[in-house]
Amino acid sequence: MKLIIAIIQPHKLEEVKKELYKADVNLITVSEVLGHGKQKGVTEVYRGVKETGNLLRKIRLEIAVNENFIKPTVDAIIKGARTGKIGDGKIFILDLPECIRIRTGEKGGDAIG
Amino acid sequence: MNSGDTAFVLISAGLVMLMTPGLAFFYGGMVRRKNVLGVLMQCFIVLCVLSLQWVLFGYSLSFSPGNGPIGSLDWAGLRGVGLEPYPDYAATIPHQAFMIFQAMFAIITPALIIGAFAERMKFSAFLVFTVLWATFVYDPVCHWVWGTGGWLKNLGALDFAGGTVVHINAGIAAIVTILIIGRRKNYENKPVPPHNLPFTVLGAGILWFGWFGFNAGSALAANGIAANAFVVTNTAAAAAGLSWAILEWFINGKPTIFGTVTGAVAGLVAITPGAGFVGVMSAILIGFSASIICFIAVGLIKPKLGYDDSLDAFGVHGIGGIWGSLACGLFASKLINPAGANGLFFGNPKQFLVQLITVCITIVYTFAMTFIIFKLVDLTIGVRVTESDETMGLDLTQHREGAYTLLE
Numbered sequence: 001m002k003l004i005i006a007i008i009q010p011h012k013l014e015e016v017k018k019e020l021y022k023a024d025v026n027l028i029t030v031s032e033v034l035g036h037g038k039q040k041g042v043t044e045v046y047r048g049v050k051e052t053g054n055l056l057r058k059i060r061l062e063i064a065v066n067e068n069f070i071k072p073t074v075d076a077i078i079k080g081a082r083t084g085k086i087g088d089g090k091i092f093i094l095d096l097p098e099c100i101r102i103r104t105g106e107k108g109g110d111a112i113g
Numbered sequence: 114m115n116s117g118d119t120a121f122v123l124i125s126a127g128l129v130m131l132m133t134p135g136l137a138f139f140y141g142g143m144v145r146r147k148n149v150l151g152v153l154m155q156c157f158i159v160l161c162v163l164s165l166q167w168v169l170f171g172y173s174l175s176f177s178p179g180n181g182p183i184g185s186l187d188w189a190g191l192r193g194v195g196l197e198p199y200p201d202y203a204a205t206i207p208h209q210a211f212m213i214f215q216a217m218f219a220i221i222t223p224a225l226i227i228g229a230f231a232e233r234m235k236f237s238a239f240l241v242f243t244v245l246w247a248t249f250v251y252d253p254v255c256h257w258v259w260g261t262g263g264w265l266k267n268l269g270a271l272d273f274a275g276g277t278v279v280h281i282n283a284g285i286a287a288i289v290t291i292l293i294i295g296r297r298k299n300y301e302n303k304p305v306p307p308h309n310l311p312f313t314v315l316g317a318g319i320l321w322f323g324w325f326g327f328n329a330g331s332a333l334a335a336n337g338i339a340a341n342a343f344v345v346t347n348t349a350a351a352a353a354g355l356s357w358a359i360l361e362w363f364i365n366g367k368p369t370i371f372g373t374v375t376g377a378v379a380g381l382v383a384i385t386p387g388a389g390f391v392g393v394m395s396a397i398l399i400g401f402s403a404s405i406i407c408f409i410a411v412g413l414i415k416p417k418l419g420y421d422d423s424l425d426a427f428g429v430h431g432i433g434g435i436w437g438s439l440a441c442g443l444f445a446s447k448l449i450n451p452a453g454a455n456g457l458f459f460g461n462p463k464q465f466l467v468q469l470i471t472v473c474i475t476i477v478y479t480f481a482m483t484f485i486i487f488k489l490v491d492l493t494i495g496v497r498v499t500e501s502d503e504t505m506g507l508d509l510t511q512h513r514e515g516a517y518t519l520l521e
Binding site: 009011014032033034042043044045046054055057085 | 147299501504505509513514515519520
């Protein structure tokens with residue numbers, strides 16, 4: 001089991017969701033985060049005072065998958081989120097030792113899908 | 114000079130002024146949060162820019178006695194617009210009180226158009242367009258309908274508080290700008306979720322409140338006609354808000370607050386031209402039907418045709434304004450206002466015809482002129498922001514500030 005964490009552009013969320021549904025990945029958690037990579041964020045001006053390096057809004061996706069779903073999930077995220085420009089984001093894949101469905105108490109691979 | 118009338122018109126001018134920030138919140142709540150400051154800024158800067166345009170030359174072009182199509186520049190810089198009454202417009206209040214009351218109408222009208230091209234217009238292009246539009250569309254049409262010597266006024270058209278001048282004018286301009294600027298990126302014929310509906314409800318509340326100044330104030334005196342306008346304005350808004358909610362309940366299963374406030378605004382738009390000429394039962398009918406007509410325009414026709422009238426400036430103000438102006442030709446009664454005229458339902462079909470002609474002329478002129486102006490601005494400055502700016506939002510790209518923080 002793996003936990004896939006992806007940081008993407010907010011406006012790409014809809015397309016990523018579409019691609020994930022196509023790949024039969026329906027269970028995702030989405031949160032709003034702030035961050036910047038090589039982009040160095042944006043400059044904002046408040047009452048004439050410049051503030052550089054402000055963080056940009058990003059979307060963080062968390063998807064727990066069984067082994068056979070790792071590649072389809074990653075492919076779907078890339079397909080939906082890529083623009084080819086700086087700021088497209090990253091995907092992290094982590095080992096996931098355990099997963100438990102609260103409603104039934106199921107454990108492991110059965111609990112993920 | 115009458116101190117009661119003067120006080121009433123000055124207070125009314127203040128009420129109408131508040132409608133523009135109210136509109137800013139009404140619209141601002143409907144956009145995505147990356148664009149809310151862009152919308153608020155567009156509304157607010159209109160308040161600044163057109164206040165100046167109006168005293169410098171806008172008022173003169175609109176109201177100084179010129180010829181049929183346009184006023185003169187005799188009153189530029191308010192030369193000769195003094196503290197004594199100008200009886201052609203209002204015999205009991207200072208000329209400047211009338212001028213500043215009218216200023217607020219000239220300000221909110223271009224602000225209404227913002228709903229059409231929301232979330233994708235370049236700020237610099239917006240400023241230039243607004244000044245040109247106010248000068249070459251609003252001022253002439255205002256002169257035709259309300260100015261001494263205006264040719265639609267001489268034709269006998271009834272427009273108590275701005276159905277033609279404000280709402281049809283802005284609504285038609287809206288559809289023209291939509292056709293030129295195009296749809297928002299990734300727009301798929303379905304509404305983009307509003308980022309803050311409570312703002313929209315707050316804005317609608319301020320609009321309803323300010324509309325008492327808009328309509329009752331248009332009597333230009335603290336008299337019975339003003340009271341009639343106040344009562345029918347409130348009644349039509351109530352009827353329209355309720356009927357939109359009921360329509361949604363039947364058609365979509367649940368009544369929504371977004372629909373209810375949209376209906377109320379449609380009712381306010383529709384009662385505007387007739388506020389000083391129709392009675393309270395007519396106001397109920399005008400309000401109910403305004404919601405039905407605008408509901409069809411916004412909910413059924415717009416998705417079918419696929420144009421992106423982002424915040425329904427055309428669907429509510431254009432369609433509601435057209436219906437209101439025609440309804441005025443149906444329901445107007447001399448029993449309410451002896452200085453007005455009877456409508457079709459009161460034995461005078463000619464009035465309906467006059468209203469119809471007025472509506473058609475306004476549509477044709479506004480459509481053509483707005484097309485020329487907007488196209489001109491597009492060819493010189495470019496009306497649309499770049500694709501990446503649109504993606505990032507107008508707040509950061511046009512103004513370098515953000516409305517909300519996520520941390521702190």
